[in-house]
Amino acid sequence: MTATSPGIEAVLALAREDIRALEPYKNASWEPAFTRLHANESPWPPAFDTADGDGRLHRYPQPQPPELLKALSGAWGVDPSQVLVGRGSDEAIDLVTRVFCVAGQDSVVVCPPTFGMYAVAARIQGAAVRRVPLDAAKGFALDVPGVCAAIDAGAKIVWLCTPNNPTGTVLAREDILAVLAAAAGRALVIVDEAYVEFTDRPSWTLEVSRHPHLATLRTLSKAHALAGARMGAIVAAPQIIALLRRIVPPYAVPEPTLRASLAAMRPDALAVTDRRIARLNAERERLAAGLATCSGVTRVCPSAANFLLVEWRDAGEALARLRAAGLLVRDFRGYDGLGQTLRLTVGSPDENDRMLEVLA
Numbered sequence: 001m002t003a004t005s006p007g008i009e010a011v012l013a014l015a016r017e018d019i020r021a022l023e024p025y026k027n028a029s030w031e032p033a034f035t036r037l038h039a040n041e042s043p044w045p046p047a048f049d050t051a052d053g054d055g056r057l058h059r060y061p062q063p064q065p066p067e068l069l070k071a072l073s074g075a076w077g078v079d080p081s082q083v084l085v086g087r088g089s090d091e092a093i094d095l096v097t098r099v100f101c102v103a104g105q106d107s108v109v110v111c112p113p114t115f116g117m118y119a120v121a122a123r124i125q126g127a128a129v130r131r132v133p134l135d136a137a138k139g140f141a142l143d144v145p146g147v148c149a150a151i152d153a154g155a156k157i158v159w160l161c162t163p164n165n166p167t168g169t170v171l172a173r174e175d176i177l178a179v180l181a182a183a184a185g186r187a188l189v190i191v192d193e194a195y196v197e198f199t200d201r202p203s204w205t206l207e208v209s210r211h212p213h214l215a216t217l218r219t220l221s222k223a224h225a226l227a228g229a230r231m232g233a234i235v236a237a238p239q240i241i242a243l244l245r246r247i248v249p250p251y252a253v254p255e256p257t258l259r260a261s262l263a264a265m266r267p268d269a270l271a272v273t274d275r276r277i278a279r280l281n282a283e284r285e286r287l288a289a290g291l292a293t294c295s296g297v298t299r300v301c302p303s304a305a306n307f308l309l310v311e312w313r314d315a316g317e318a319l320a321r322l323r324a325a326g327l328l329v330r331d332f333r334g335y336d337g338l339g340q341t342l343r344l345t346v347g348s349p350d351e352n353d354r355m356l357e358v359l360a
């Protein structure tokens, strides 16, 4: 614990009282040495090929598989007790909002333009959304006094995303530390690190043990190429993880997802991932340089992730040209004050060449 960190008790006191008192659902116990006649499963595997689940698709999967928690926590430099896994980090966003926000009473802070699910999860839960926009004139920097004012006004969760989607910006370390100091004992600060693998900055996940009111989100959907498997995690103090475990759906990790995730964490796969990250980062810079020479482009935001936010004189015209060539990009026109912008995901070298040809 540091001078700016509250004790864990103060953080737990922010959680909903009814969730702290909740009697959770009891999963069918996991005892592999026994014949399973306790979970109303089929005694036979499905009639079709079961290679995906390695012959286990007729069995409920192990909740929060220890093998996976060990592999992920090892890769991220934390303890397995600090990790909760689920269906993408999207699920973690939903769970943590539900644990901490009382409907009709609590609020969360979001810093637009940013990932949309923080606000959606809050609205689903009936929590208010306090918007403190990033400062576009300062390269989409955090408005620290604005965030602190929202914490003063009683916000329970502060959502920070670095590198931020859709701007690609890395939030300044001193700004996040200032928010952490202001939030001590009053709010949970959650740093979404979905794209952290693309940066050379140390991960905030390594600091979770020092600040009981800091949590991070991690995902295998981006650099690890597993968007289709749906595997994401929240990293937080073990006591917060224990609270989240009370409400996570009973069998949150399907067997094929478990296998794919474990395979992605093996050294040979991690070595391939590292090479791909270097390649995608180089492609991002090549794409950015090429786009900067395109006549309609007015700004290419510096990005530390696998995408670029690009401003056009007429983004609609660029979008139409890309669509006509069969290329899908994300339209951010008018979204949270972004103006004529599109977000382009960095693809393979061939795909990036096509994009540049179409836009040249």
Ligand SMILES: Cc1ncc(COP(=O)(O)O)c(C=O)c1O
Binding pocket: 087, 088, 089, 090, 091, 115, 161, 164, 165, 192, 194, 195, 218, 219, 220, 221, 227, 230, 231, 232
């Ligand atoms: C910043 C950020 N966080 C979280 C997610 C959700 O990722 P997933 O649910 O695939 O882990 C995304 C997806 O695009 C994202 O951009």
